Amino acid sequence: MNRELLKVSGLTKHYPLPRQGLMEKKQVVRAVDGISFRIREGEIFGLVGESGCGKSTTGQMLVQLVKQTEGELYFQGEPVSGLSESRMKALRRDIQIVFQDPYSSLNPKKTIGWTLEEPLIIHRIGDKLQRRKIVSETLEQVGLDASYMDRYPHELSGGQKQRVGIAAALVLEPKFIVIDEAVSALDVSVQSQILNLLKELQEKRGLTYLFISHDLNVVEYISDRIGVMYLGKIVEIFEAGVADKGPLHPYTRALFSAVPDVHKRKEHAVLQGDVPNPIEPPGGCAFHPRCPAVMDICRSEVPQLRKVGSGHEVSCHIYAEGE
Ligand code: SF4
Secondary structure, three states: OOOEEEEEEEEEEEEEEOOOOOOOOOEEEEEEEEEEEEEEOOOEEEEEOOOOOOHHHHHHHHOOOOOOOEEEEEEOOEEHHHOOHHHHHHHHHHEEEEOOOHHHHOOOOOOHHHHHHHHHHHOOOOOHHHHHHHHHHHHHHOOOOHHHHHOOHHHOOHHHHHHHHHHHHHOOOOOEEEEEOOOOOOOHHHHHHHHHHHHHHHHHHOOEEEEEOOOHHHHHHHOOEEEEEEOOEEEEEEEOOOHHHOOOOHHHHHHHHOOOOOOOOOOOOOOOOOOOOOOOOOOOOOOHHHOOOOOHHHHOOOOOOEEEEOOEEEOOOOOOOOO
């Protein structure tokens, strides 16, 4: 088994809301509420869940774009919060992110060559000639020739912009990349090209990804393991593409049963109601108001994420440890 690259322990992000009045109690949005998981070297860990479940905030905490309220992130065994300034700079090189909208991370006034060279300058890598060579080779690896160095973002198609977004993440030769809804805005045919490119790069370079998406087919296709988030918590972790290790949690089963090609199950459980307010999540299991299998205990006791088999963890009172 590969070594652990990244460990997340009790990671939490609460956003305080302004008080409505002096007597009002302080309220917080529980965007991410104490999640723990590990990602092994060379693994693609998919993170899924409905909109607002906290998956993008998790990704942003992993690349330290958002500072956690509580909990710790360990990279190669080192706690990130205790790193010195110089180790932090090295870490920023090792951990990169690809966003859903690459256009927003590209400077419209600068050429693609400039955008890709800038991080190399910041990290003092090579001279001008060497940097241009790195940029043109990186572009080539994402399927764009060196002529793209002189182009501006507005001259590119959606798929080409996303290729540049991936090149920008790759140029510093990172070990770990958060890929946040990176194919969601693309046409289906371009989507599969970008997914195949990501998979190819991961294999060739031995990269590790956290792949965030609301699209279950896409996550199932690309991931080795899948984590499912509901209202700021991870409710299940399981291996992808292993039929008899398919999801067990009632929420995951409902999510996946709505998708025809994934985990072809006979039942079609429709998710009832809306996701509850993350300011005042329901007590006990936060999924209980929508759960078709709800029991009395679910309304008062928070289920913990328990191991239920090799590579499989579930947070649900139905499943006792080891079952
Ligand atoms: Fe449903 Fe209870 Fe399991 Fe929550 S703990 S998913 S409410 S059965």
